[in-house]
Structure formats: C-alpha cells, structure tokens
Amino acid sequence: MKDYSKSQQMKNTLYYIVLNLIFCTGIMAQQVAKSTYSDVLLKNATVHTITDGTLNSTDVLIADGVIKDIGTNLNPSDVEVIDCAGKHIYPGFFDSGTQLGMSEVGAVSLTNDYNEIGDLIPHMQALTAVNPNSVAIPVTRVNGVTNVIAKPTGGLFPGTASLINLHGYTPDQMYAGFKGVILNFPSGAKRGRWDRRSEEDIKKAQEKATKKLDEVWSKLKLYAQIDSTEKSKNISSHNKYQPEFASLLPVYRGETLLMVEVNKDKDIESALDWIKKNNVNAVLTGVSEGWRVADKIAESGIPVITGPVLSIPGRAYVRYDVNYANASVMQKAGVLVALRTNDTENVRNLPFNAGFAATYGMGIEEALKSITINPAKIFGVDKEYGSIEKGKIANLFVSSGDPFEMKTEISHLFIKGWNIPIESRHTLLYDEFLSRSPGK
C-alpha cells in the first residue's frame, strides 16, 4: 500500500479548505445581511403614532436604540438621513401568541420545542427554546412584525410564555421584558375534525381537568402559605423542590400574568368565574366565541388576546364571518383586545389578520391598536413599546402606505434601533430565481 505522501496530505487539506469555503458560502447565502446600528433620521414621513394621532411631514430621530426625537425640521449632526417623503412610519407590530422560533419544520417533531410532556409544567420556559436563528424570524419581521409572544402549548399548565424582539443572537438579547404563565382552561370543545369523542366524553374530560385545576390551586395556596410564613419568620424552607409551584407562586400572588386559553362560550364564562373567585391577574387568550359573551368579558375588565382572525367558525349554523368579526364585537363591548395569529412560520400574516378585523367592524385605528399599544399595555411594557413616542424603544417600520394592504411595501425596519435589512429566505430565493441563470 502506498504511503500517504505529504503532498497528498497538502492536497487533501487544500481540498477541505476549498470545500469548506464553498459550503460556508452556501450557508451564508441562506442567511440575511447583517443589521446596522447607527443614529438615523427618518425625514418627512407621515407618522402614525397610535397614541397621539397622525403627524404629517414629520421627522423621527433614532439614536441609542430609542426614539430620540419627533418633530418637524429636525437637524441633528452626524446621522444617516433616510428620505421618507410620501412614506409612512408605524410602530412595530405585536403578535400576542405564536410558536415563532420554537419550531423550525412543523412535521419534523425533533424541530418542535413548544410541547413538553406533562400536565403541570409551568416552569418550562419558552425563552429557552426560542432559536434566534430560525429562518422564519426574518420572514416574519419584514412584514412589520417586530415583537411576538412565543408560547408553549400542551396540557393544563404547559409552561411560561415570553415576549421577544425579532432581532438578536441570543434569547436574552431578544427578550422584551414580559413573561406570562399559560393555563389551558378545561375545555368543552372538540379539538378538531379528528376528535371523535361524544359530547358526554368531552364533558367527562372537562370535569376531570377542572378537578385537577382545583387540586393544583389548593396545593398552590398551601405552598404560598408556607412560603409566606417562612419568609415572615425568616426560617429555612420546608417547601420541597417543586419547580411547578415555584413558577405558579407569582401567579397566585398576582405578580405574574396568567394567560388563560379558552374558546367556547360556556368555557369563557367558567373561566371568568374562576379568575374572579381566585382573584388572579389574567388575560383571556383564544376566545373564539367571545362574540357570544362579549358583555360579560367587558364587565370583568379582563383583557383579551384573540385570533387568528382568519379562522373557521366552530359551529356549522353560525354566520360565516363570526370569526372575522369576533375581535371587533369584543372591542366595541369595551374589552381591551390584542390580536394573535397563533402561527409559527406565517406570523407574517398578522397585519392581514388585523386588516380583516378592521374590515369586519373594528376600523383601521382600533385594529392598529390591537397589534401595537393594546398588547404593550396587556404585557405591561407600554412605557417602552407600542407607539411612536419620544423615549420609547425604536421598534418601527417605514412603508409605502397602509400596512394592512397587500400592495404596500415595507422599505425600512428598526428593532431596538437596529436597522434591519428587508431580506429573508423568501426574498433571497426570489432574487436568485426570478431570472434563473442558466435558464433553460
């Protein structure tokens, strides 16, 4: 057998270097260009502030990651100027319920990180499983969505959701200052077309889940009492290692928001009663049949995250458009409403969901609020996010017009002041394949 000569080794090394270069270039071609971070003056735009009306021919100065100034004829030195004449500025949109970043390819189970095993696992952290490099993130943000709730799904208490910015290289860089614990309220609904359970079986399952919820809550009460006593008397802990109750403790004390997923009309009523009885700081999520009990929700003062707007009614005999109109009916009844897509790879459709809500009763202004300032209020981050105001974090975009209209183009996007390229796998494939070379 021939010895491996030095030159052969050299050749191999060179071969691998070349191969690596080709491979890495290939990978890089799938990623989008880097964001930039510098002071930027957006000149002469129509600014849709959300909280303070619409300002014509107005400048917005972005510096140090925040909206430094808003006004006419701003003239700061040493800034990049972007002419926005004829263009519009909106605050970045919030999707208040997604699995974005927690799943890469739906049907490939090992890429799905939103559904852990267990019924009582509120300590499972969505933020842990958010992949900052998910290909779906740039795809989403180029439609003006700057923030999403990433949330776990599954059993009774499937985990803790996080609000994230859609830019950053680590979950911590993305974290936007809110976490909420999810409760899937015992449901009397069929889970889908496949669900072959009889009404009786559904009722039994609901009763069982309700019993479990009550048990958890009474144990939690005890856990809280022990914790309070120990803290007040400054004695060492007698509570065992129980991460589930440690996670639920701030919920019990009203310090952390409980996100109560509930959809069927009767279930919504039960959830409202349960929240009142236990004096929990809560938001209802899902709420597909909120239109049936809108006044009761309004009376409770509890806010709602609903969606997708583009979804099928749960009963055959109702109007075809009840889900389109649902958010509007609740908003008109006096409920603070935020929207969600409940999607993963197509969270980019959030503006169109809001557009449908606007069309079916809500109007443009309220629909815009439902994906900006309303969710910011619900999540307690309205001092930093949700509108174009001086001092707020610079999450905003520049568009050619109404962002709900499909024809509208988005030309610039800023997240925490980072100037984000309007690029994604989808735009890059378009650039490469519109006129393929070689062609036929």
Next chain:
Amino acid sequence: MKKIQYIAFILFLSLSSISGQETGDILITNGTVITITNGVLEETDVLIRSGKISQIGKNISAPTDIRRVDATGQYVMPGIIDAHSHIGIDVVNEATDPNTSNVFTGDAINPFSISIYRALAGGVTTSHAMHGSANAVGGQCETIKHRWGAIDPEDMKMKDAPRTIKFALGENPMRVHGEGNSIVPRTRMGVEQIFREGFGKAQVYMEQWDNYKRNPGAAKTPPKYDLKMETMADILKGEIIVHCHSYRADEILMLINVLNDYGVDKICFQHVNEGFKVAPELADYGAMASVFADWWAYKFEVYYSTAYNAAILTENGVTTSINSDSGELIRHLYHEAAKTQRYGGLSDNEALRLITINPAVQLGIDDRVGSIEKGKEGDIAIFNKHPLSIYAIPQMTIVDGIVRFDINDEDDMRMDIDPESDISTYIHYSSDHHEADRCMQDAFEYFTKD
C-alpha cells in the same frame, strides 16, 4: 334538540325549491366589471339569461320580471375558481394502495357540506374536489359548482368538465405506504416507478384490447377488464388532465421526464412549492402550476420555499393559479391572490387571473367560466371594494344566474341541516395548527397504526 333538527331538515327538504341544474336570469347594473380577459369596464351592466352571460354593456334593457341587482360603486368579477380543494366531499383519501386510479371523489359528494356555503361567501363558485395525496396515483377528481341549496350530489357536478386525476409525489405517499406499510414507495425512486409501472402496464393492456377489437374471433375470451388500467390508458390517450401534488424541484423534473416518455402532456403541478426553481423547465413542457400563496415550512419538503413562487412562475410564462387546499383559505382566495402583489409585485389583472381564468385553464373549463364574457356561464362574485383590497367584503355570489349567497339576505342564505350532529357541539379548529391541510385527511386514521 335532535328532534327539532330532524323536523327542520324535513321542512327544508320539502320547501327547497331550487334544484341544482336550474339556471337563472339576472341583471347586474352599473358595476365596475372586472372581465379578466377584456379589461375593466366602468359603470357597466351584465345580463345573465338562462344561466349564461348574454350581454355586457351600458344601459342594457331587460324584461321587467328579471331580478335586478344594483352594483353601483361595487366590483363585479367572475366567480372565483379553486383548482385544489377537498370541500364538499365526505372522504378524501382511499389510502389503501399506491395506485387507486379506479376511485372517484365524484362518488363522495356531500351537497350539505358547510364549507360550500363558506366558500360561496368568499366569492368561490367552482372548486376542484380532489382526491388526497396519500397515493402516488390517487383517485379521479370532480369539478364541482357551488350550487348551495341543491340536495342531489349529482347537481353539484359541473357536467361535461374534463376528467382529472390526482397524482402525488414525495413525503405523503412515502409516509403512508413506505413508512406505514413497508411497501413501495418508501423513497422518491419508488414513487417514480409507481407511475412507470402504471403507464407500462396500461400500454400492454391497451395493446391487448386493441388486438382483441381488431380480431375478436382470434381469442376465446376478451382480455380482463381492469378499471385501474382503463384509467391509466385514458391518461395515455390524453383524456384525463393530471393534477400532481408535488413540492421539490427534483421530483417535479422526474414526473416531467416520466410523462414525456409516455407522451402525456396535460399536466398541472399542485402546491409545487419549489416550482420557482424549475420554472423554465415547467414553461418549456407546457406544465402548469397551482400554488399556495404563502404556505411553507410545515414539513421538510416545503422548507426551501418562497412566497414569491406565484410571481416567479408567472414571470417565467407558467400558467399559474393560487389554490386553497383548505376549508379556511378557500373563503378568502381573493386575499391570497393579493399577496402576490406584496410578494412579487404582480399587477391587479395578473393577480386576479390566478383565481379565475388560470385555474379554469388548468381544469379545462376556460371556455365556460373564469372570465366575464358573452356566452360564458353566469358565475359572478360581487365585492363592495376592489377584491384585492384587504377591505373588500364579498356581497353576492351567483352561480348559473342564481344567487347562492347574498350578504343582505336574512341569515345570509346559510342552512344548518345536519340532523346527526348535536347542535351544541363546538369544534375548535385553530387548536390544531395545520388542521386546515386536508390533503392527508383519512389517510392515517383508518390505514396506519398509531
């Protein structure tokens, strides 16, 4: 409760006065008429007589007993066509063999399906009720018209529409047959051979019958009749349009090669998420493409997708449509088509062609529907705003000159007539992320192990 429903159902049956094949007369006045094939006509009337468009113009005079619809300030477009749907049928997949060309979705039509009403409320008048994608060669499909209110399944069929058949490539037949039952195909190599086997055997079958027919006296008995072989032979004779579920560029090229070898040229690829990668090859073969507006990443074979697919295919000369494959999306195909303006900047007419004349071409019914032209069938959708605007709401949908959806009608013409379901049942559809993808409906629940 059941009893009330039953009585309501009987009442409905006895009162139902509109039958499926009935046609109507109607005059739509003073609308902005989007003809698709002949520009946009302002303040124009459209007259439908006996279910056919008889006149398009200004100030059309018509007999006074004809119903008039004032479309002033509204947009009048041809009824929307969905080239890929599974609504209005009771069952989607006969998932028992890699080749089930002997079955027909036309045998499973359910005129009471609530999805038909919901599709009509989105301006959709015609859909392609397809077999699912569990098998490489699936069943034959039915082109249906949304004659909501008709109770005879036969009345839903679009009579004399060309025959179509479902083919499927990639993961779905591989999962059901290879992974599920350890039979070919487990790979895309196996998928190819299912088609070659089907066509190859059909050639032998045709030859046997041709010989027998030429000289019936020479054989004691005729060759054995085989419905699968009959169907495959009809594809070879060009009598059936192939609609093939596909995603990856390589498998698309594979099927083009197979069809080319057997001289089959009527081919429309469905979904075809990577069609944009081989657009020149598709255009060269004359293959068509029916795509999603933006679905991707729900499985691995659609991970390398782009929402610009329809625009790239269109710009490369491929006859392209936007489809739903979903009881949800079919309700807003006008919105799905409009997404091609965000993703690829298509013009209004290019975008609207994707849901009208182009799917009509793909189903071989473009001489009858898909545009507002004299002599075509009276299928019309009326919107309060331009249908590509997010703010558009469908107002009225007309099939064969008969109003089948009217937003201003009491209860907007819906009917709940399922006597078997408990009226309080609430189904939470959005709890299952891709519940709406019905291509694989019935494939696993009956066939494979859990």
